Amino acid sequence: MHDEQKTNEPTRRQMLGLVAGAALAAPLLGATEALAAPADEKKKAPPPKGAAGGGTKMRPYELPPLPYAKNALGGYLSAEILELHHGKHHAGYVKGLNDTLAQLQEAQKKGDFSKIKPLERALAFHGSGHVLHTLYWNSMSPKGGGNPTGALKSAIETSFGSVDACRKQLAAAAKAGEASAWGVLAWEPLGNRLVTLAAENHQNQGFQGSVPLLVIDVWEHAYYLKYKADRGSYVDKFFDVANWDFAAQRLAQAQQAPLFG
Incomplete structure (x- = not known):
């Protein structure tokens, strides 16, 4: 995967499109926004109603840190696997999501939606990839196993x-x-x-x-x-x-x- 590159900051309307328009981003986001949202957004109160159309901007999505050390699941998954999976594959979906949102923003500015179908497909793919991987890291724990209660x-x-x-x-x-x-x-x-x-x-x-x-x-x-x-x-x-x-x-x-x- 390529290193993340800076993009124009996407609008809140575009970010909400991940929930409202993507094929699996919608059902799989559920209550996960706080896990997969841009870091700065977790610290802020929600904007007032109507802000989505008023130019309020959000920072690009960021790769969240693993909730444990890379070698913490050694008996199940090695540090090498987690390093590659988290640092390359998950990071690639974050970059793809930000890049797609930047392209959607550019299409909005130009009023040119001729590429909306592949962009929406990319939004669903990368957005859902980011959400699912964020859930995946948290679905495992060095202290896990046993039975639910x-x-x-x-x-x-x-x-x-x-x-x-x-x-x-x-x-x-x-x-x-x-x-x-x-x-x-x-x-x-x-x-x-x-x-x-x-x-x-x-x-x-x-x-x-x-x-x-x-x-x-x-x-x-x-x-x-x-x-x-x-x-x-x-x-x-x-x-x-x-x-x-x-x-x-x-x-x-x-x-x-x-x-x-």
Whole structure:
């Protein structure tokens, strides 16, 4: 991946387009904006209503730091894998997102939307890639594994019958994703239930409105240096580091923000 380059600062309207217009950015963002948003935006109060059309600007998206040391998952993923995955692949999606937003801003200035289809495709791809990778790092923890507790455990048992059944279904979804894919455990607010998704690329086969709680990256760059072509072992061992506390926190946030309030 190329190093990030500076672009014109995209407008808030363009950033919101990631949520409202992208094929999987919308369903997978859920309550994740605070994780994947530009760093400075996390510290600021939301702008007043109407500011989106008034020229308010946002800083470009930034690559968030890993929530643990690169060697912290050594028994599952090596420091070399995390260095390449986070520093090259994830960084590439951040750069692609910023570049796409800059091109959309230029198209707005010129009133020329002849390239809107590939730009919207790029927005969905890079934006969803950034969001999913941000979720992925937090879906694992050196202190992870074990079993979920509390409200998450209850929701899992209601939706899947048991924690073990949930693990099996999520693992099956992750293993079944074609080529470059993700296994996703998500909260679906209309039905008040948990679902699993086999999202392909980053932005395809989502469930609009669902909020991801835990994600497994099954693109080959996530595991090939250690597991070679054995995706199954990589997925099965994910549960040794699964961050159920993170998933529980996201479930609580999702349940406080119903799709239709």
